Amino acid sequence: MIKKRLGLLAYILFVLLPIYWLIIMSFKTNEEILGSLTLWPANFTFDNYITIFTDPSWYMGYVNSITYVALNMVITLLVALPAAYAFSRYKFIGDKHLFFWLLSNRMAPPAVFLLPFFQLYSSVGLFDTHLAVALAHCLFSIPLAVWILEGFMSGVPKEIDETAYIDGYSFGHFFIKIFIPMIRSGIGVTAFFSFMFSWVELLLARTLTSVDAKPISAIMTRTVSASGIDWGLLAAAGVLTIIPGVLVIWFVRNHVAKGFALGRV
Amino acid sequence: MSLVLENIGHTVEGESHLTDINLNFESGSFNVLLGRTLAGKTTLMRVIAGLERPSEGKVVLNGKDITDVAVQKRNVSMVYQQFINYPHLTVWENIASPLKLAKLAPSEIKKRVAQTAEMLLITDYLQRKPLELSGGQQQRCAMARALVKDAQIILFDEPLVNLDYKLRESLRHELKSLFKSRESIAIYATTESAEALALGGTTCLLHQGKVLQTGPALEQFYHPKNLQAADLCNEPPLNRFQASIHKQQLSFIQDISLANTLHLKELVDANYHFAIRPDHLTLQSSNQPELVLQTVVDLAEISASETYLHVTINNGVETLSWVAHLNGIYQFHTGVTLTLFAPLALLYVFDQNDNAHTWPNLLEAKH
Numbered sequence: 001m002i003k004k005r006l007g008l009l010a011y012i013l014f015v016l017l018p019i020y021w022l023i024i025m026s027f028k029t030n031e032e033i034l035g036s037l038t039l040w041p042a043n044f045t046f047d048n049y050i051t052i053f054t055d056p057s058w059y060m061g062y063v064n065s066i067t068y069v070a071l072n073m074v075i076t077l078l079v080a081l082p083a084a085y086a087f088s089r090y091k092f093i094g095d096k097h098l099f100f101w102l103l104s105n106r107m108a109p110p111a112v113f114l115l116p117f118f119q120l121y122s123s124v125g126l127f128d129t130h131l132a133v134a135l136a137h138c139l140f141s142i143p144l145a146v147w148i149l150e151g152f153m154s155g156v157p158k159e160i161d162e163t164a165y166i167d168g169y170s171f172g173h174f175f176i177k178i179f180i181p182m183i184r185s186g187i188g189v190t191a192f193f194s195f196m197f198s199w200v201e202l203l204l205a206r207t208l209t210s211v212d213a214k215p216i217s218a219i220m221t222r223t224v225s226a227s228g229i230d231w232g233l234l235a236a237a238g239v240l241t242i243i244p245g246v247l248v249i250w251f252v253r254n255h256v257a258k259g260f261a262l263g264r265v
Numbered sequence: 266m267s268l269v270l271e272n273i274g275h276t277v278e279g280e281s282h283l284t285d286i287n288l289n290f291e292s293g294s295f296n297v298l299l300g301r302t303l304a305g306k307t308t309l310m311r312v313i314a315g316l317e318r319p320s321e322g323k324v325v326l327n328g329k330d331i332t333d334v335a336v337q338k339r340n341v342s343m344v345y346q347q348f349i350n351y352p353h354l355t356v357w358e359n360i361a362s363p364l365k366l367a368k369l370a371p372s373e374i375k376k377r378v379a380q381t382a383e384m385l386l387i388t389d390y391l392q393r394k395p396l397e398l399s400g401g402q403q404q405r406c407a408m409a410r411a412l413v414k415d416a417q418i419i420l421f422d423e424p425l426v427n428l429d430y431k432l433r434e435s436l437r438h439e440l441k442s443l444f445k446s447r448e449s450i451a452i453y454a455t456t457e458s459a460e461a462l463a464l465g466g467t468t469c470l471l472h473q474g475k476v477l478q479t480g481p482a483l484e485q486f487y488h489p490k491n492l493q494a495a496d497l498c499n500e501p502p503l504n505r506f507q508a509s510i511h512k513q514q515l516s517f518i519q520d521i522s523l524a525n526t527l528h529l530k531e532l533v534d535a536n537y538h539f540a541i542r543p544d545h546l547t548l549q550s551s552n553q554p555e556l557v558l559q560t561v562v563d564l565a566e567i568s569a570s571e572t573y574l575h576v577t578i579n580n581g582v583e584t585l586s587w588v589a590h591l592n593g594i595y596q597f598h599t600g601v602t603l604t605l606f607a608p609l610a611l612l613y614v615f616d617q618n619d620n621a622h623t624w625p626n627l628l629e630a631k632h
Contacts, residue, residue, distance in 0.1 A: 162314075162316050162336075163343065163345070164351075166336055166337075167342075167363040167410070168367060169337070170337060178351055178353075
């Protein structure tokens with residue numbers, strides 16, 4: 001019993017230590033961070049957070065990130081839902097091959113697509129917009145979303161669709177009123193995965209933006225300046241970056257658990 | 266009101282599922298489609314419902330061609346073998362959904378749902394979700410949703426298969442009485458001849474996408490048009506043998522005169538397929554003209570108060586496997602020789618093309 005608890009304690013310690021360190025760093029001053037090893041801030045300060053929330057060049061980073069992440073999630077679901085439905089319900093020539101090769105984009109590292117995206121977006125005037133980053137991320141999140149959703153949709157018997165038509169539902173009405181509620185766990189899981197991909201992705205987001213749509217992850221590198229690194233500010237930004245992810249996981253945790261058990265994740 | 270299927274044919278990827286189906290369903294009638302799995306029962310129902318467009322032929326309802334009318338506009342309902350309900354809606358919402366879509370007044374919806382739920386004995390479960398109910402109740406919910414909207418055509422695709430024996434009997438009984446007072450056309454698909462008989466009504470035998478025979482259930486049971494139809498209607502199947510008739514003499518192991526058997530004595534000299542029902546074989550002689558058969562017991566299956574005796578008969582040319590359905594419990598050891606009697610008056614006669622030639626006179630006796 002005690003051994004088990006010790007094991008658990010050690011586990012929590014190792015998992016949470018970096019996060020703990022990040023959090024206390026964000027409440028320290030730069031002098032303290034660089035000066036000595038302290039387990040608790042000697043001069044507890046909110047200055048780092050105040051800087052982030054008052055300086056537009058900082059907080060706009062969060063706004064930009066959240067904007068393109070939300071945009072990515074919406075586009076992904078809007079495109080992947082009908083696509084997955086088609087794959088799960090209809091037979092057409094090459095459907096199985098197409099379904100498999102959908103994932104081919106995910107077989108290459110995102111960096112491969114940097115140059116084509118940069119060139120393409122510059123020439124059509126999409127460069128440095130939220131839509132640019134969202135669309136670039138869709139290249140990776142949509143195939144995975146189709147793959148996951150198809151698993152959930154195939155779990156719904158086709159007879160449900162037919163019964164609905166017999167009852168008098170039109171296709172659209174059926175899809176929204178009957179079908180989507182039946183696969184809501186799958187939608188939760190899909191949204192979670194596309195959020196996670198888009199929120200942590202740095203390379204595409206940084207390359208495809210310059211000023212107006214600059215994501216928080218790119219702004220964080222700005223703290224490397226002539227006067228050295230602003231450790232405290234950087235830590236505070238890091239803490240604020242974790243929060244949205246934690247919130248999203250909190251809200252979809254039941255769906256994700258069900259999704260792992262039922263569908264294709 | 267009537268539903269007419271004209272020359273319906275359906276081919277999927279070069280494979281023929283239905284061929285040349287011509288059927289007529291009257292309003293207020295209860296019709297049974299009897300056929301094995303893959304006989305085309307489900308396909309035919311899907312064509313009637315409008316879920317599938319037949320590759321040939323027309324579906325005509327009340328004189329109007331509805332072949333191209335969308336399923337939503339057909340006013341049909343359907344109950345599947347699986348328990349199909351909307352799992353995220355309560356039983357009440359499930360039953361009410363077709364009425365809501367038909368834009369009925371809320372008070373009318375309430376009344377109709379309550380009535381139908383009461384009819385199907387699920388009033389106590391209206392606020393639950395379908396998956397919280399037992400299988401029988403789930404199917405009752407699906408049936409309620411099919412019955413509530415007063416559809417012109419109600420299709421049942423083996424609705425009782427997934428239920429246990431007791432529930433199946435009671436639901437079948439209720440279903441039959443429900444349809445007594447209805448104006449709609451009910452079509453019920455099943456693989457079991459016993460179920461078709463229990464439901465009564467008009468029975469249509471389907472075999473490999475073709476209609477073998479249509480008519481009252483009892484008539485099909487006793488007067489099958491050909492051997493396939495006879496096999497579909499009888500479980501276990503009829504016991505068959507081939508024999509020739511020469512000058513009113515039947516030669517099968519022994520020679521026997523047909524002169525005193527009413528339905529056989531007119532037979533022209535030729536080869537015939539003969540058949541006898543398993544329940545017409547006896548262990549005792551009936552003191553009427555009969556075949557006396559030496560058999561070897563393979564297996565005696567005892568079910569409640571009946572015995573199914575599987576035997577083999579060697580006629581010198583081939584070994585025939587027969588089943589005798591005996592009332593009462595008999596225990597025989599495998600390999601025992603046994604004499605069975607087959608009264609000539611109960612023989613079915615089919616010609617060389619498997620078409621029925623004469624039937625034993627059974628139906629009149631039953632009336």
